[in-house]
Amino acid sequence: xxxxxxxxxxxxxxxxxxxxxxxxxxxxxxxxxxxxxxxxxxxxxxxxxxxxxxxxxxxxxxxxxxxxxxxxxxxxxxxxxxxxxxxxxxxxxxxxxxxxxxxxxxxxxxxxxxxxxxxxxxxxxxxxxxxxxxxxxxxxxxxxxxxxxxxxxxxxxxxxxxxxxxxxxxxxxxxxxxxxxxxxxxxxxxxxxxxxxxxxxxxxxxxxxxxxxxxxxxxxxxxxxxxxxxxxxxxxxxxxxxxxxxxxxxxxxxxxxxxxxxxxxxxxxxxxxxxxxxxxxxxxxxxxxxxxxxxxxxxxxxxxxxxxxxxxxxxxxxxxxxxxxxxxxxxxxxxxxxxxxxxxxxxxxxxxxxxxxxxxxxxxxxxxxxxxxxxxxxxxxxxxxxxxxxxxxxxxxxxxxxxxxxxxxxxxxxxxxxxxxxxxxxxxxxxxxxxxxxxxxxxxxxxxxxxxxxxxxxxxxxxx
Ligand SMILES: *Cc1c(COP(=O)(O)O)cnc(C)c1O
Numbered sequence: 001x002x003x004x005x006x007x008x009x010x011x012x013x014x015x016x017x018x019x020x021x022x023x024x025x026x027x028x029x030x031x032x033x034x035x036x037x038x039x040x041x042x043x044x045x046x047x048x049x050x051x052x053x054x055x056x057x058x059x060x061x062x063x064x065x066x067x068x069x070x071x072x073x074x075x076x077x078x079x080x081x082x083x084x085x086x087x088x089x090x091x092x093x094x095x096x097x098x099x100x101x102x103x104x105x106x107x108x109x110x111x112x113x114x115x116x117x118x119x120x121x122x123x124x125x126x127x128x129x130x131x132x133x134x135x136x137x138x139x140x141x142x143x144x145x146x147x148x149x150x151x152x153x154x155x156x157x158x159x160x161x162x163x164x165x166x167x168x169x170x171x172x173x174x175x176x177x178x179x180x181x182x183x184x185x186x187x188x189x190x191x192x193x194x195x196x197x198x199x200x201x202x203x204x205x206x207x208x209x210x211x212x213x214x215x216x217x218x219x220x221x222x223x224x225x226x227x228x229x230x231x232x233x234x235x236x237x238x239x240x241x242x243x244x245x246x247x248x249x250x251x252x253x254x255x256x257x258x259x260x261x262x263x264x265x266x267x268x269x270x271x272x273x274x275x276x277x278x279x280x281x282x283x284x285x286x287x288x289x290x291x292x293x294x295x296x297x298x299x300x301x302x303x304x305x306x307x308x309x310x311x312x313x314x315x316x317x318x319x320x321x322x323x324x325x326x327x328x329x330x331x332x333x334x335x336x337x338x339x340x341x342x343x344x345x346x347x348x349x350x351x352x353x354x355x356x357x358x359x360x361x362x363x364x365x366x367x368x369x370x371x372x373x374x375x376x377x378x379x380x381x382x383x384x385x386x387x388x389x390x391x392x393x394x395x396x397x398x399x400x401x402x403x404x405x406x407x408x409x410x411x412x413x414x415x416x417x418x419x420x421x422x423x424x425x426x427x428x429x430x431x432x433x434x435x436x437x438x439x440x441x442x443x444x445x446x447x448x449x450x451x452x453x454x455x456x457x458x459x460x461x462x463x464x
Contacts, residue, residue, distance in 0.1 A: 001032055001061070003033065006028035006031060006314055006325060006328055007027055007328065008026070008328075010028060015063045016126045018224045019125075022219075022223055023222060043267060046239055051080060051087060051088035051089060051232070052073055055076040055229065056072035056073035056076055058228075058232050058235060059228060059229065076118060082106065083106050083107075085102070089105070089233040090102050097404060099237075108146035110143040110304070111407070111410070113151070114233065115226040132215065132463045133155070133463055135461055136148065136152065137160075137453075138161075138163065139162075139198045139201045141164070141168075141194045145177050146173060146176040148160055148219050149162055149177050149180050150176075152184065154182050160185050160186065161188060161457055161460075163200060164177070164187070164194075164197065165193050169303075170415065175439070176433075179441060179442070181442055184462075186444065186460050189444070189445045189446070213458075214457060228262070231262050238268060243269075244270055244271055246394075247260050248390055250302065250305060250386045250387045250406075250407060252307040254316070258316060265319075271401075272399060274355075274356050274391060274400055275390075276358065276391070276406075278300045278306070278359065279300055279359065280298055280306050280307060281359040282294060282308055286343065290348040291342055292335065296308065301362060320347050356400065358389075366382075370424075379423060381412045382422075383409045387409075411430070413429045
């Protein structure tokens with residue numbers, strides 16, 4: 001399987017390189033040169049498989065001849081052994097035609113674990129013959145960092161330097177990262193905002209002298225293989241339901257919902273893909289009105305979706321212009337020059353064939369958490385509640401009919417204050433986190449300057 005850049009000016013790469021890659025050298029994102037296709041019989045066969053076997057079967061299509069289904073099964077079994085539900089991603093009935101797909105049973109209580117844990121296994125494989133490992137530097141507003149730290153902890157092929165904005169993530173989020181006590185993980189609390197953290201990471205990736213000494217790797221959500229892994233639960237959820245569903249996906253960077261689109265392109269029977277956003281609603285605006293225009297980020301109770309640049313949307317645009325890299329590049333240049341991008345009506349129409357989009361106000365989110373608890377006792381986190389609010393709106397407008405699955409992207413105990421305030425019940429952490437609040441934290445504080453982070457990397461890296 002070959003992967004090409006959406007901007008058309010980077011050489012195609014294979015699966016091994018895709019495992020380790022973030023942005024393509026031409027500034028684009030990698031996508032498969034063509035979609036692997038599954039026949040209806042092959043899709044039916046997935047219904048008989050457990051999650052690890054399904055993951056191996058589907059990812060083998062993306063790996064091509066570089067990695068066997070059998071090897072992938074071993075990686076998947078290793079990756080998902082730490083999940084606290086044997087189904088990995090269990091489907092639960094909520095009411096009527098509404099279902100919830102629980103993606104938070106991994107070590108760090110959010111859906112990012114599903115892709116990150118298998119990606120870490122694939123990293124070790126991809127670097128098998130490499131003389132030294134990769135230095136992963138990332139910025140996190142909470143969930144990605146925790147998932148990366150848990151997944152790569154103890155790896156001999158990677159070390160992780162994770163930056164978070166000091167005092168601006170929840171205590172549970174911070175402790176999930178900082179109580180991991182192994183020598184290939186370094187937590188850095190930056191005296192600044194998440195944007196400062198991201199800017200520093202960008203500066204370090206652009207620093208040629210630094211890169212000559214440190215072999216940098218990224219694991220952020222533009223990594224293609226993370227998306228490929230996320231297609232798996234669309235297949236297993238459809239199999240568990242026994243019929244084609246619509247999926248409603250709490251969305252930030254447009255990665256998770258794009259994985260649903262990929263599953264559909266691979267042949268999975270699927271009705272609508274509902275894009276659910278909080279008050280940071282750039283994806284609702286572009287899908288409904290055709291105008292993509294970042295504004296300023298507004299903090300909400302669903303912080304993992306407080307995003308104004310939905311990087312993975314570029315992948316959908318590329319599909320929508322029929323892989324015309326020149327046209328895609330022109331659209332992205334317009335965005336860079338004018339800070340907004342206006343899609344031609346034909347594109348808006350094409351996107352509307354697969355997607356619908358709506359947003360949830362903060363008041364609607366807390367009312368939903370409360371009403372779900374009142375009607376059946378289930379506690380849902382604010383990100384999941386955004387999805388449930390959007391589903392109600394889709395049903396009202398008949399944009400979604402029939403069975404619908406809302407992706408539940410975080411455990412309620414990861415955002416306990418918002419859940420308790422809305423529902424009156426303080427969600428309990430799973431037993432394995434019983435001592436989370438008393439364990440010693442490991443972190444280094446640093447000013448919001450690239451030079452300070454560089455010095456920390458040199459002082460702690462075992463690869464330089
Ligand atoms: C990252 C995240 C999302 C958004 O996923 P995207 O792939 O960025 O759209 C939603 N909910 C939670 C809890 C997350 O951590």
